[in-house]
Amino acid sequence: xxxxxxxxxxxxxxxxxxxxxxxxxxxxxxxxxxxxxxxxxxxxxxxxxxxxxxxxxxxxxxxxxxxxxxxxxxxxxxxxxxxxxxxxxxxxxxxxxxxxxxxxxxxxxxxxxxxxxxxxxxxxxxxxxxxxxxxxxxxxxxxxxxxxxxxxxxxxxxxxxxxxxxxxxxxxxxxxxxxxxxxxxxxxxxxxxxxxxxxxxxxxxxxxxxxxxxxxxxxxxxxxxxxxxxxxxxxxxxxxxxxxxxxxxxxxxxxxxxxxxxxxxxxxxxxxxxxxxxxxxxxxxxxxxxxxxxxxxxxxxxxxxxxxxxxxxxxxxxxxxxxxxxxxxxxxxxxxxxxxxxxxxxxxxxxxxxxxxxxxxxxxxxxxxxxxxxxxxxxxxxxxxxxxxxxxxxxxxxxxxxxxxxxxxxxxxxxxxxxxxxxxxxxxxxxxxxxxxxxxxxxxxxxxxxxxxxxxxxxxxxxxxxxxxxxxxxxxxxxxxxxxxxxxxxxxxxxxxxxxxxxxxxxxxxxxxxxxxxxxxxxxxxxxxxxxxxxxxxxxxxxxxxxxxxxxxxxxxxxxxxxxxxxxxxxxxxxxxxxxxxxxxxxxxxxxxxxxxxxxxxxxxxxxxxxxxxxxxxxxxxxxxxxxxxxxxxxxxxxxxxxxxxxxxxxxxxxxxxxxxxxxxxxxxxxxxxxxxxxxxxxxxxx
Ligand code: GAL
Numbered sequence: 001x002x003x004x005x006x007x008x009x010x011x012x013x014x015x016x017x018x019x020x021x022x023x024x025x026x027x028x029x030x031x032x033x034x035x036x037x038x039x040x041x042x043x044x045x046x047x048x049x050x051x052x053x054x055x056x057x058x059x060x061x062x063x064x065x066x067x068x069x070x071x072x073x074x075x076x077x078x079x080x081x082x083x084x085x086x087x088x089x090x091x092x093x094x095x096x097x098x099x100x101x102x103x104x105x106x107x108x109x110x111x112x113x114x115x116x117x118x119x120x121x122x123x124x125x126x127x128x129x130x131x132x133x134x135x136x137x138x139x140x141x142x143x144x145x146x147x148x149x150x151x152x153x154x155x156x157x158x159x160x161x162x163x164x165x166x167x168x169x170x171x172x173x174x175x176x177x178x179x180x181x182x183x184x185x186x187x188x189x190x191x192x193x194x195x196x197x198x199x200x201x202x203x204x205x206x207x208x209x210x211x212x213x214x215x216x217x218x219x220x221x222x223x224x225x226x227x228x229x230x231x232x233x234x235x236x237x238x239x240x241x242x243x244x245x246x247x248x249x250x251x252x253x254x255x256x257x258x259x260x261x262x263x264x265x266x267x268x269x270x271x272x273x274x275x276x277x278x279x280x281x282x283x284x285x286x287x288x289x290x291x292x293x294x295x296x297x298x299x300x301x302x303x304x305x306x307x308x309x310x311x312x313x314x315x316x317x318x319x320x321x322x323x324x325x326x327x328x329x330x331x332x333x334x335x336x337x338x339x340x341x342x343x344x345x346x347x348x349x350x351x352x353x354x355x356x357x358x359x360x361x362x363x364x365x366x367x368x369x370x371x372x373x374x375x376x377x378x379x380x381x382x383x384x385x386x387x388x389x390x391x392x393x394x395x396x397x398x399x400x401x402x403x404x405x406x407x408x409x410x411x412x413x414x415x416x417x418x419x420x421x422x423x424x425x426x427x428x429x430x431x432x433x434x435x436x437x438x439x440x441x442x443x444x445x446x447x448x449x450x451x452x453x454x455x456x457x458x459x460x461x462x463x464x465x466x467x468x469x470x471x472x473x474x475x476x477x478x479x480x481x482x483x484x485x486x487x488x489x490x491x492x493x494x495x496x497x498x499x500x501x502x503x504x505x506x507x508x509x510x511x512x513x514x515x516x517x518x519x520x521x522x523x524x525x526x527x528x529x530x531x532x533x534x535x536x537x538x539x540x541x542x543x544x545x546x547x548x549x550x551x552x553x554x555x556x557x558x559x560x561x562x563x564x565x566x567x568x569x570x571x572x573x574x575x576x577x578x579x580x581x582x583x584x585x586x587x588x589x590x591x592x593x594x595x596x597x598x599x600x601x602x603x604x605x606x607x608x609x610x611x612x613x614x615x616x617x618x619x620x621x622x623x624x625x626x627x628x629x630x631x632x633x634x635x636x637x638x639x640x641x642x643x644x645x646x647x648x649x650x651x652x653x654x655x656x657x658x659x660x661x662x663x664x665x666x667x668x669x670x671x672x673x674x675x676x677x678x679x680x681x682x683x684x685x686x687x
Pocket of ligand 1: 310348
């Protein structure tokens with residue numbers, strides 16, 4: 001890779017723009033001119049072009065039509081703007097999928113998709129790989145020296161699975177390379193159960209929910225297939241344009257894509273995020289869930305800048321209720337991404353299309369078409385604010401003291417295991433126990449004023465003071481040993497319910513949970529787990545019984561403290577008195593275990609105690625209610641503080657020893673400060 005990770009060589013300012021579909025407006029050339037005018041007026045620097053434009057680029061096999069795109073590229077260059085040129089693999093031309101049916105996916109029932117839809121190509125199909133590589137080569141040949149070309153936007157939101165014969169054969173080959181022998185595979189999958197022993201590689205199906213080892217391997221394989229497809233797409237781009245970085249847009253914690261693996265192959269990390277405003281709920285929790293995802297992008301880019309490549313400037317059109325963002329909420333989302341290391345803010349979409357599935361999706365420019373709309377004007381104001389924040393551009397985001405481990409494979413293993421109660425989804429994210437647990441711990445630490453990084457199980461842990469592994473269900477012996485070493489050498493490890501149940505093959509650890517050596521590390525034996533109905537609550541009291549009171553819900557483990565000290569116990573149910581929060585000194589460090597799903601306040605109290613015992617204080621001292629968040633990011637002019645009120649109600653804070661100066665208004669924030677609903681202040685820190 002010739003480009004340093006996280007950089008776009010042509011970027012000298014924060015990029016601001018949108019997905020732009022001029023291919024839909026070829027019959028109306030005046031629209032392009034009007035768009036350029038409106039973009040300039042709104043401070044737009046860049047646009048992602050051509051994401052679903054394959055037929056416009058190749059109307060029939062082998063006949064390319066670049067004239068419309070030439071015009072867009074040239075006009076952008078003339079105006080000093082940039083294009084993130086998409087490869088159009090996200091949606092197959094109908095001529096292609098009719099002529100070569102093998103490019104269409106096959107579902108679990110063996111039925112091949114009809115042409116149409118999108119994001120539904122077969123990743124194994126040699127024809128589709130050849131056709132996408134040819135298209136990408138043609139694009140790269142044509143625009144390799146074009147001044148507007150800043151970035152390759154490869155495909156769009158890859159995901160999903162295909163069960164065709166080619167994918168099944170590739171899966172069998174992948175398994176053979178992994179296990180070498182059928183004996184090893186049968187042992188890893190515990191295939192004697194229900195008589196599922198395989199005696200020939202060709203017998204192995206792509207799914208069988210009763211073989212939970214297979215389910216996890218299938219997701220690993222499918223993830224690898226996507227990455228291999230992506231690499232095939234990038235090969236001609238890398239060859240012809242070695243100085244133009246490649247990205248593909250992620251979808252946060254999307255269930256079937258292990259983005260830790262993908263991120264190793266990309267030059268720059270980008271993500272799409274659509275928090276759904278719903279003021280019947282506690283929106284501040286959703287905002288912190290967005291921060292969690294942003295922190296993960298920071299983790300994937302190794303602290304380098306990343307891109308928010310899609311967000312809506314107003315509502316989406318695919319929710320159950322498509323509510324508009326309340327005043328201040330959108331500016332806050334933009335600043336939140338910047339506070340967490342983004343150097344690019346792009347919308348879906350620039351202009352509402354006239355027809356089709358997304359004609360009512362939020363856009364900067366409405367069907368009305370002028371600059372008079374509320375959304376356009378709000379976006380234009382943000383555009384000029386971003387110019388004033390240019391000093392953030394290309395500045396790394398410093399490492400936090402605390403990290404949470406988020407592992408897709410562990411999530412897959414847990415979801416594939418029949419028994420643990422499914423967690424309720426935290427809308428709008430497809431969620432599950434793993435994501436919910438990680439976000440709850442991230443939230444409690446955020447409420448305590450801490451910055452938190454998000455890491456993979458492969459990451460280097462040693463530079464962190466605190467490592468949190470919420471519901472890290474799958475722990476191999478090697479990982480268990482690394483965690484033990486982390487604690488022995490002075491780290492503080494926090495584990496939670498459902499940690500260390502299975503090995504890398506989704507087989508239960510023998511010898512008592514948590515396995516892989518963690519029984520010794522935490523000093524506990526988790527004998528049983530009680531999954532509760534929604535309305536059931538189990539009382540929790542602190543060992544000394546005074547201040548700490550909470551109720552646990554959903555999941556309560558029945559623990560024995562073997563060499564750990566008990567910090568809190570259950571106070572109801574037949575297991576009343578069993579330890580629920582424990583701590584153990586190990587070498588120079590300490591290991592804490594939280595064996596139940598505590599309430600938000602209970603978890604916050606737990607962290608307050610841990611952080612104060614280990615003298616981990618927030619960098620900026622302030623008294624703040626839940627839903628107020630402060631973050632810091634370096635800029636070319638020193639550290640900037642981003643202060644947010646994530647709630648739709650006004651809230652007040654007390655700054656103890658710092659004065660902050662709001663960059664936009666010049667106001668000084670000191671002592672007691674009132675924060676308006678959805679207030680966002682970007683501040684210089686005057687000490
Ligand atoms: C994204 C997708 C965009 C657009 C958007 C609407 O998932 O990449 O093309 O459909 O959703 O919210």
